[in-house]
Amino acid sequence: MTTLIYDSTFEGLMTAVFEVFEYKYDTVEIVAQQNYSQENFFAETHEVITDFTKSDRVLKKLEENLGKQGISQLMMVYLSERKDLERLILSVIRHSIKHPKQNILQDFGNEDILEISKICRSVSRERHRMLAFVRFELLQDEVYFAKIEPDFNVLPLIRKHFKERYADQKWMIFDLKRHYGIFYDLKEVHFFTTDSSQMQNFRNSEQFHHDEEKKYQKLWQRYFVKTGIPERKNMKLHIQWVPKRYWKYLTEKF
């Protein structure tokens, strides 16, 4: 048994996969640095140094076998932050290398692949919810600001949507759980991280509201109430569509 330790980036993971084949390891476990604890004294460890040439070669091969769609599925597994994401990704890649002619991601009779298709469904569902549930607040400096706390790490997956849609306004979306955000400056979208004092400001963004902000929030809240039909009220259905964990940042759920 060999344990490969990588730096927890996607490229690092792809490098690790490359090295599994390079060194012809048979029974392996790939572990992210931050999750590694020296429990198994007898396991051999192998430290992976992220190498873009190696990771690109893996991705190129995968694109040949599984298409761009396939890569984005593996990316979603990575962003799901699941405990066994490395095992699942390695399992699929091995399967695909063995059957290069087939799109093995459609082999739903295989348990790992079915599991991956389920993960992708959950991650895409949350990605879609973030397109829907992000609520921007206009700040004094004319930036539209939003905070989110998704279960999965979906910021990289929603960047393009918001860039295309809100092309003529500056905006920022911050993930309070993972302590990083994306910022659009009317030209490009940048990733950024921040220190703890700035985090406090992000949490209490109301103090920086533009004068107009409260007005539109109130109007939206009234609209939300008035567009419901009390005779048909069905809270079970409502909560199914808008799970409570998202309520905290929804303007209409004041």
Next chain:
Amino acid sequence: MNLDRIKEKLEILADAAKYDVSCSSSGGNRKNKGGLGNSHTAGICHSFTEDGRCISLLKILLTNHCIYDCLYCVSRKSNDIKRAAFTVEEVVDLTMNFYRRNYIEGLFLSSGIFKNADFTMERLVRIAQKLREEHNFNGYIHLKTIPGASDELIREAGLYADRLSINLEIPTESGLKLLAPEKSHQDMIKPMGFIKNALTVYQEERKIFRKVPKFAPAGQSTQMIVGATNETDLKIIHVAKHFYQNYNMKRVYYSGYVPVLEDKNLPSIHAQVPMQRENRLYQADWLMRFYGFDANEILDKNHPFLDLEVDPKLAWALRNREKFPVNINTAPKEMLLRIPGVGVTSVNKILMARKFQKLNLEHLKKMGVAINRAKYFIEFESQNIFSRLIDEQNFRQIIVNGMKSKWQNPFSEQLSLF
């Protein structure tokens, strides 16, 4: 802008628009070229009301003043309610500001009719024009076409809007005459026909000249109120089929009648909203649009109403038992689509997965098939003990007992003995 006055108007005009069930923002594909907004084919629901309907668009009336007196409508002339009207600028401002905050996908604008059809329609068009041309807005716009408006205004509306719609209101002409004597289906069908032709003409021209503007790229839709008059479900789905086939409808919506007014020609004000019936009608509609069913297969003269206990696909299967069991590993797509409990997504998964290996019940279960219904109607290489039950006398009861309906009343007074 006076916040209190705007708030009051918004309350009145959102409240009056809420009975229009359509709120979809799908079918659009407008790109953003440096301005604000775009629209996706799939559309995005940004929130959900407490009754569980999606909120995707800012759905409001321009005004609830109306010259008509339709019995089923809260905004009818003789109803003593607060009236209000937005200005063109106010609607534009609300749309832009809600959109910039990611509350909505766009605007759904309908209106009571003040003065006459053209006078009202012209204002709806002006709002859409202002959003598109002055504010560079590329989000979704759904305009309600006012029956009786001139062709020229409808054409203009189609050039700014993503979707146009005209409500059929009541499924039958006789029902409409009873509740809205001033209206007739002909008034509604004429502009639907105009829109259908314009859709075809513009599409043809765009094939030749790419510069030709898009006309209502998300198509047209309509809506019928269900349960205000006594039409059968058979009648309703045939009306829907007629409009899908002959008017190029993207969607037909069914709106279970919510009693709002007292009148001898209407169901009692205490009547229940027919939500379950509405749900079954949507299921039947789905069968026609995505599952290859014909209206005549879903219901016939001997069965003019949809079964409330089982969904229409299961009801069809129970009437056509000789067509089952279906072999999961060999059956063609059309037949897989007819298995109760197997949806379109599952069918596609089955078609892909069976290229790799023979599938069994366990595989289907893991793929998300509703096994409690499907298991009786399928077969595979190994024996399926459930499909033998299909010929039993009490088969219907067996299968119903195995399902848990969301419509079941948990506080039913009937206690089971064992």
